[in-house]
Amino acid sequence: MTDxxxxxxxxxxxxxxxxxxxxxxxKQVVNHQMVSTYWEIGRLIVEHEQQGQARAVYGKQQLQQLSKRLTDEFGKGFDARNLRNMRMFYQQNPIWNAVRSKLSWTHCNVLIRIENSSARMWYA
Structure with a gap:
């Protein structure tokens, strides 16, 4: 604009x-960072705690303990259900660059419920 x-x-x-x-x-930066953070948490759960397996050998108790510690330190958003969602998000999207950058965590959370990967990609 001119004067x-x-x-x-x-x-x-x-x-x-x-x-x-x-x-x-x-808002866009926060959404992108939130999705990126949750993808990374899912990756850590799968790769470090589960050694790449679909489910951890130790069962639900470990995830509950992790949830409690994270919630105590960082507040809401880290309950066991959300941690399972993060894990599923990573498992369905193991390549970060393939994740749509404009989607919010709410959108991603809805998409992970779609079992058919082709349908999931179409909706994304």
Whole structure:
């Protein structure tokens, strides 16, 4: 915008546009980072705790203990069910670069419920 376009009414509009664009960008960055973090948690659970197996040998108790420790330190979002979702998300998407960058964790959580991989990719 030029200085001539920044008359009192236009100045307000220009500032609100900048704020709205910044907020939109922040939401996108947060969503992307959240999905990336949850994918990485799923990877760690599968690869380090399960040695690549579909399920850990130690059973549900270990996941419950992990959930409690994470929740105590980081708050909501790390219950055993969500950790299982993170694990499933990683198992269905083992290549990070193949994950759609514009999807939120809520979208990913819905998609992991679709058993047919072709249908899942279509909906993504």
């Amino acid at each position: 001539k376009e920044l008359l009192p009414g236009n100045l307000y509009q220009a500032i609100t546009t900048v704020i709205q664009l910044a907020r939109q960008h922040v």
